[in-house]
Amino acid sequence: MVTRLSQLFVRTLREDPAEAEVASHKLLVRAGYIRRQAAGIFAWLPLGLRVKARIEQIIREEMTAAGAQEVHFPALMPREPYQATGRWDEYGEQLFRLQDRKGGDYLLAPTHEEAFTLLVKDLYSSYKDLPLTIYQIQDKYRDEARPRAGLLRGREFTMKDAYSFDHTDAGLERSYMAQRDAYERIFQRLGLEYAIVQADAGAMGGSRSEEFLHPTPVGEDTFVRSDGGYAANVEAFTTLVPEALPIEGLPEPVVFDSPGTTTIQTLVDHSNAVLDREVTAADTLKNVVLRLTHLDGTRELVVVGIPGDRDIDDKRVEVAFAPAEVEAANEEDFAANPLLVRGYIGPWSETGPILGEDSATGIRYFLDPRVVDGTSWITGANALDKHVHGLVAGRDFTADGFVEAATVRAGDPAPDGSGPVSLARGMELGHVFQLGRKYAEALGLKVLDENGKLVTVTMGSYGIGVTRILATIAELSNDDKGLIWPEAVAPFDVHVVATGKGQEAFELAEKLVADLEGARLDVLYDDRAKVSPGVKFGDAELIGVPKLVVVGRSAADGLVELWDRRSGEREVVPVAEAVARLSA
Amino acid sequence: MVTRLSQLFVRTLREDPAEAEVASHKLLVRAGYIRRQAAGIFAWLPLGLRVKARIEQIIREEMTAAGAQEVHFPALMPREPYQATGRWDEYGEQLFRLQDRKGGDYLLAPTHEEAFTLLVKDLYSSYKDLPLTIYQIQDKYRDEARPRAGLLRGREFTMKDAYSFDHTDAGLERSYMAQRDAYERIFQRLGLEYAIVQADAGAMGGSRSEEFLHPTPVGEDTFVRSDGGYAANVEAFTTLVPEALPIEGLPEPVVFDSPGTTTIQTLVDHSNAVLDREVTAADTLKNVVLRLTHLDGTRELVVVGIPGDRDIDDKRVEVAFAPAEVEAANEEDFAANPLLVRGYIGPWSETGPILGEDSATGIRYFLDPRVVDGTSWITGANALDKHVHGLVAGRDFTADGFVEAATVRAGDPAPDGSGPVSLARGMELGHVFQLGRKYAEALGLKVLDENGKLVTVTMGSYGIGVTRILATIAELSNDDKGLIWPEAVAPFDVHVVATGKGQEAFELAEKLVADLEGARLDVLYDDRAKVSPGVKFGDAELIGVPKLVVVGRSAADGLVELWDRRSGEREVVPVAEAVARLSA
Missing domain, CATH: 3.40.50.800 (Anticodon-binding domain)
Structure with missing residues (x-):
C-alpha cells in the first residue's frame, strides 16, 4: 500500500501542546498520532491507529501461539458481578458508574475478571474442558484522579487482558508460564528490554505475581535487584529478617530528659550528648501515627514503629494495609487521643504500655520486621520532653503485627539471600498474576474433577496495556527532532x-x-x-x-x-x- | 490455521434461550457465538468474533478503496460538543449519561458527528485539505427502551461510521457517491441483496438521504417501490399532489343531523342513508387531534385532517412533526378544549372557523396534501350529532400547513410519476446521508476557499451497523438445523x-x-x-x-x-x- 502524505489526515504541530508533560505525549500529539478529547481521553488519527494495530497484531499472534483464544466483552457492564466480588465498592472513585433509563446500575469496566469467570461458568463444567486461556483486546476505563502523561495514565486505555482457568495448582503454574513466555516473546518482538520483577499479589487476593518492567531512569516505578538474580518492585520487596537476640541480661529501660527533641535528628544529637555511647538514627525507633479507612468506612488509628534511619514508603505502606486506605493522622486524630504525646510517642511509658490492643490507648501497634526480639531502642517515653533508652523488643514492648512499610535502600539484603540489592527505575509493560481461587470462589465457578468431585477453579490474570506500550515505545524512541519507531511497530x-x-x-x-x-x-x-x-x-x-x-x-x-x-x-x-x- | 473443536471455547445449546424471539438471536446464542451480559448487551465468543472480524475486514477494504481513512474515537465523550449541537438534550432517554469524579458531564456516544467535525476543525483550515472522508469501526451505545431481537436492536453495537467533508455541494455529491458505491460493493461481497431507498433527511437537518434495505418479509422496516424505479421508506414517501379544482359554482356546505355517528364507518353508512349520492370513506375528512411536545418542553394541540379512508401512520407523523414528539390527545386535552366536540370535529362550524391559528380555538390545523383547493368533503360540523357535507377546501376552510401523516397504500402513485407503488418489508443494512452544513455551522467548521474567503464545510454521514449486519446475515442464512454462513463471512x-x-x-x-x-x-x-x-x-x-x-x-x-x-x-x-x- 502507498499512502500519499498529500491525502493523509494529519497535521504536524511545531509547538508542544500546553497540557503535555512527557515526551511521548508531546510527540504523539505534535506528529499527528492522537488528539485530546477530554482529560485522559484521546482520539486516534490514522498514524496512531496504524501503530496501535501493529502492536495488537503482535500480541494476537503470540496469544494464538500460546493457545489463548480471543473473545470480547462490552465496556458497559452491569453492577451485579462486581457487587458479588466486592469490587463495585472497592474501586471507589476510580470507577465510572452510571444508570440506565430504568435505574439499573452499570459501570465502565476497568477490568473484567468477574465477566470472564461467569462466562466460563456458563459454558464449562468439567475438568476435561480445562485448561483454558481466553483473552480480549478491549477499551477500558478508570476515572483517574489526575490523568497525566498522555496515554501513560489515561482514563480510557486499550488492554490485552487474558485469564487462565485450571482445576489444579500445577495446571495454573503451566498456564501462567505459557503466558509469561508469550510476554517475553511479545516484548522481544517489540524491541523492548524488560526485567521480570516480583510484584505484590496481596490486594488482588492471589499468590504469584510478576511485572514486566522496562528499566529506564524516566520510569515511574521503582524496583530492586541483586546481582544474584533477585528482582522485585518496592511494594513486593520483603525484609530479610535478622535473628532474634537473647533478652536475658540486657539492661532495664532508662527514661531521660530530652526537651525539644521531636525529630530523629535532634534525638540523635541529644542522645550523643547525654548518653555515654555513640548513637545513630538506626538506634532509634520512629513511631508514625497513621489513619486507616477500612472498606466498610470505619476509621482506625494505628502506629507503625520503624528504625529511625528509615522512612515510611507510601506505596509499601499502602500495600501493607490494603484494602484499607492509609493517610497520615491529622490534628483531629491527635486531639482525640491525648494519651499520644506528639514528638515523644513510644509503645511504652513509665505507667505501662501505651500502644497495642491491650494498652492504655488500645491503638494497634505494628513493627518493621527488623525490630526483632532482643533489639534495644531509644524511643519516645510517651511523656512530654522524655525519651527512653534500653527499651527492648519482646520484653518491654510487643507488636500486634509486622508490616513492610519502611523504605528500601540500596545495599539492603535480598530476601532470597542473593546479596545486596540496588535500586532502579522502570516503566510497567505487563503483569502476570496467579489470581488463585478468589474470583471462582466468589462467583461459584466449579468443575467436576477426575473423580467426579466438584472443585473450585483456579485462575490467572495477564495484562498488557496496549496504548501504554505504544506510549512507552514513543517515550523511549525519540530524539529532539521527533519520534523514531522500531521497525516492528512503525506506522x-x-x-x-x-x-x-x-x-x-x-x-x-x-x-x-x-x-x-x-x-x-x-x-x-x-x-x-x-x-x-x-x-x-x-x-x-x-x-x-x-x-x-x-x-x-x-x-x-x-x-x-x-x-x-x-x-x-x-x-x-x-x-x-x-x-x-x-x-x- | 487449524482450530480443534476439542480446544475451542464454545458450548452449543439444544434449547433456545428464554429471552430470544428472532432466529438470529436464538441461533447465535445456541451455536456459541455470543452470550448475554445484560439487556441488549452481549459478549463475543471466538466464533462470533471471527465472523465479526471478517465483516469488518471487508468494510475496511472497501473504505480504503473509496479513499476513506480510519480513525478512532473513544466511546466516552464529554458533554460540550453534544451540547453545542443540541443533541445532549434531543437524544432524551436514549443517551447513557454519566459524571466523572469531578462532576463533569459525559456520555456514551451513540454517534460521533460532533467529534469528527471538531477534529477536522482542529486539523484543517483550507479547501486544499478537502475532500476528506474519515471513518471508524467502533462500539456505540443507545439506551433503547425495549432492547430486543438480540443484536438487531441492542444497547451496545458496533458501527462503521464515516463522515465526508467538502467545501462545495458538488464535492459533497461526489463524496456521497463514493461512499454509496462502496456500500454497494460491501453488500455485494457480503452476499446481501439490497434495495436503495430514499429516506427521510429531516430530523438530522440534511438533504439527500438513502437507506440500503435488504428486502425480506421478516424485515422491521416498510418501504415502497414502483416498477419505474422509485423506492423510498414510508417515512420518506411523499404524496403525488393532485391538481387543485375550480371552486366556483360548487354548492354551499350543508349541515345535517348525524346522531351517534362518531366513526368513519357509521358516518359513511349514515351519509349513504340520508344524502342523495353514493358516499365512501374517501369522501369524508377525518380530523385527528394530536399533542406535540416541543424540544423546549412546551406542549401544543394540533389537528390533522386526512381523507377518511386512511389512517395516521405513526412513523410518518413522527417524522412530519420532528423534532417535536407526537402523542394522541388525551381526556385532559379534550377537557381543556371544550370547543372541540369529540366525534364531530371539523375545521368549520356554523358559527365560524373552529381550527387554524386565527380560529375560535387557535389550534393549528394541518392537512393531508390530497386535500387540495376545490375538493369537497363530508366532515364534522363541530356540534354534537351534526356533520356537514359540501365543505370545500380553500373556500370553507384552509390549513396552517400540509403534512405527510397518512398511511401509504399499495397503488398510491409514486411522487416521481413512475407509476403505482407496492409495499415491501426490509431490514436496514446501511444509511448514506448528506448532512449538509448543520454540524459545521453549529461547531464553526470553516475553511478558506479558492478566493481566500471563509466558507462553511458541508458534510456527509455514512453508517453501517457491523453487529446488525452480522445478525441480519444470521437471520437470513439458516434452516431448522442451524446457521448457514455465506463463505465471505463464515467463521x-x-x-x-x-x-x-x-x-x-x-x-x-x-x-x-x-x-x-x-x-x-x-x-x-x-x-x-x-x-x-x-x-x-x-x-x-x-x-x-x-x-x-x-x-x-x-x-x-x-x-x-x-x-x-x-x-x-x-x-x-x-x-x-x-x-x-x-x-x-
Whole structure:
C-alpha cells in the first residue's frame, strides 16, 4: 500500500501542546498520532491507529501461539458481578458508574475478571474442558484522579487482558508460564528490554505475581535487584529478617530528659550528648501515627514503629494495609487521643504500655520486621520532653503485627539471600498474576474433577496495556527532532520524500513507491508539491518512520538517498539498490 | 490455521434461550457465538468474533478503496460538543449519561458527528485539505427502551461510521457517491441483496438521504417501490399532489343531523342513508387531534385532517412533526378544549372557523396534501350529532400547513410519476446521508476557499451497523438445523468432522487438515474423541460453516465426504480431490 502524505489526515504541530508533560505525549500529539478529547481521553488519527494495530497484531499472534483464544466483552457492564466480588465498592472513585433509563446500575469496566469467570461458568463444567486461556483486546476505563502523561495514565486505555482457568495448582503454574513466555516473546518482538520483577499479589487476593518492567531512569516505578538474580518492585520487596537476640541480661529501660527533641535528628544529637555511647538514627525507633479507612468506612488509628534511619514508603505502606486506605493522622486524630504525646510517642511509658490492643490507648501497634526480639531502642517515653533508652523488643514492648512499610535502600539484603540489592527505575509493560481461587470462589465457578468431585477453579490474570506500550515505545524512541519507531511497530515500512522543483524527482519517486508497493511494503509517500524540503524533512523526522528515502537532486541520475532515521546516516544509491535493500 | 473443536471455547445449546424471539438471536446464542451480559448487551465468543472480524475486514477494504481513512474515537465523550449541537438534550432517554469524579458531564456516544467535525476543525483550515472522508469501526451505545431481537436492536453495537467533508455541494455529491458505491460493493461481497431507498433527511437537518434495505418479509422496516424505479421508506414517501379544482359554482356546505355517528364507518353508512349520492370513506375528512411536545418542553394541540379512508401512520407523523414528539390527545386535552366536540370535529362550524391559528380555538390545523383547493368533503360540523357535507377546501376552510401523516397504500402513485407503488418489508443494512452544513455551522467548521474567503464545510454521514449486519446475515442464512454462513463471512473456510471408533479416520483427518492449512485455509477440525457422529453432525449444522468434510467409514479407502451445508448434498471423493476442490 502507498499512502500519499498529500491525502493523509494529519497535521504536524511545531509547538508542544500546553497540557503535555512527557515526551511521548508531546510527540504523539505534535506528529499527528492522537488528539485530546477530554482529560485522559484521546482520539486516534490514522498514524496512531496504524501503530496501535501493529502492536495488537503482535500480541494476537503470540496469544494464538500460546493457545489463548480471543473473545470480547462490552465496556458497559452491569453492577451485579462486581457487587458479588466486592469490587463495585472497592474501586471507589476510580470507577465510572452510571444508570440506565430504568435505574439499573452499570459501570465502565476497568477490568473484567468477574465477566470472564461467569462466562466460563456458563459454558464449562468439567475438568476435561480445562485448561483454558481466553483473552480480549478491549477499551477500558478508570476515572483517574489526575490523568497525566498522555496515554501513560489515561482514563480510557486499550488492554490485552487474558485469564487462565485450571482445576489444579500445577495446571495454573503451566498456564501462567505459557503466558509469561508469550510476554517475553511479545516484548522481544517489540524491541523492548524488560526485567521480570516480583510484584505484590496481596490486594488482588492471589499468590504469584510478576511485572514486566522496562528499566529506564524516566520510569515511574521503582524496583530492586541483586546481582544474584533477585528482582522485585518496592511494594513486593520483603525484609530479610535478622535473628532474634537473647533478652536475658540486657539492661532495664532508662527514661531521660530530652526537651525539644521531636525529630530523629535532634534525638540523635541529644542522645550523643547525654548518653555515654555513640548513637545513630538506626538506634532509634520512629513511631508514625497513621489513619486507616477500612472498606466498610470505619476509621482506625494505628502506629507503625520503624528504625529511625528509615522512612515510611507510601506505596509499601499502602500495600501493607490494603484494602484499607492509609493517610497520615491529622490534628483531629491527635486531639482525640491525648494519651499520644506528639514528638515523644513510644509503645511504652513509665505507667505501662501505651500502644497495642491491650494498652492504655488500645491503638494497634505494628513493627518493621527488623525490630526483632532482643533489639534495644531509644524511643519516645510517651511523656512530654522524655525519651527512653534500653527499651527492648519482646520484653518491654510487643507488636500486634509486622508490616513492610519502611523504605528500601540500596545495599539492603535480598530476601532470597542473593546479596545486596540496588535500586532502579522502570516503566510497567505487563503483569502476570496467579489470581488463585478468589474470583471462582466468589462467583461459584466449579468443575467436576477426575473423580467426579466438584472443585473450585483456579485462575490467572495477564495484562498488557496496549496504548501504554505504544506510549512507552514513543517515550523511549525519540530524539529532539521527533519520534523514531522500531521497525516492528512503525506506522509505515518506508517513508519516501520527493523534493525539488522539477518533475524528475517526482517521476522517479512514483516509480520507486510503485516498486516498494510491489515488494509488499507499506509506504508513506510525501508527494506534496509546493512544500519546501525543510518542511518535508522536519515532518519526516517528527513522524518517525525509521527508514526513509529522499528523492531529490540526483533523481536525474537515477540516484536516491537512503536515510536511517535512528543513526541519521544518509547514503546515495541507485534506485534499484534502494528497492532491493528496503525489501530485503 | 487449524482450530480443534476439542480446544475451542464454545458450548452449543439444544434449547433456545428464554429471552430470544428472532432466529438470529436464538441461533447465535445456541451455536456459541455470543452470550448475554445484560439487556441488549452481549459478549463475543471466538466464533462470533471471527465472523465479526471478517465483516469488518471487508468494510475496511472497501473504505480504503473509496479513499476513506480510519480513525478512532473513544466511546466516552464529554458533554460540550453534544451540547453545542443540541443533541445532549434531543437524544432524551436514549443517551447513557454519566459524571466523572469531578462532576463533569459525559456520555456514551451513540454517534460521533460532533467529534469528527471538531477534529477536522482542529486539523484543517483550507479547501486544499478537502475532500476528506474519515471513518471508524467502533462500539456505540443507545439506551433503547425495549432492547430486543438480540443484536438487531441492542444497547451496545458496533458501527462503521464515516463522515465526508467538502467545501462545495458538488464535492459533497461526489463524496456521497463514493461512499454509496462502496456500500454497494460491501453488500455485494457480503452476499446481501439490497434495495436503495430514499429516506427521510429531516430530523438530522440534511438533504439527500438513502437507506440500503435488504428486502425480506421478516424485515422491521416498510418501504415502497414502483416498477419505474422509485423506492423510498414510508417515512420518506411523499404524496403525488393532485391538481387543485375550480371552486366556483360548487354548492354551499350543508349541515345535517348525524346522531351517534362518531366513526368513519357509521358516518359513511349514515351519509349513504340520508344524502342523495353514493358516499365512501374517501369522501369524508377525518380530523385527528394530536399533542406535540416541543424540544423546549412546551406542549401544543394540533389537528390533522386526512381523507377518511386512511389512517395516521405513526412513523410518518413522527417524522412530519420532528423534532417535536407526537402523542394522541388525551381526556385532559379534550377537557381543556371544550370547543372541540369529540366525534364531530371539523375545521368549520356554523358559527365560524373552529381550527387554524386565527380560529375560535387557535389550534393549528394541518392537512393531508390530497386535500387540495376545490375538493369537497363530508366532515364534522363541530356540534354534537351534526356533520356537514359540501365543505370545500380553500373556500370553507384552509390549513396552517400540509403534512405527510397518512398511511401509504399499495397503488398510491409514486411522487416521481413512475407509476403505482407496492409495499415491501426490509431490514436496514446501511444509511448514506448528506448532512449538509448543520454540524459545521453549529461547531464553526470553516475553511478558506479558492478566493481566500471563509466558507462553511458541508458534510456527509455514512453508517453501517457491523453487529446488525452480522445478525441480519444470521437471520437470513439458516434452516431448522442451524446457521448457514455465506463463505465471505463464515467463521472458518472448512469444517472437518472426523468420526468412527478406529484411528484410521482421525489419522486421515489429521493429514487432510494439514493439507488444507497448507492451502492457507482456516479450518475447524472436530477432533473430539468419544463424541457420537450424531452430536458432531448436529454441532456442525448449528455452527454453520458452509463447507464440510466428513472423514469416517471410508477413511481406510482414502475417501472422504464433501458436504454442502446449504444444499445438504454429500459426495464421496478421494481425499486429494477434496483438498483440491476446497482450495480452488
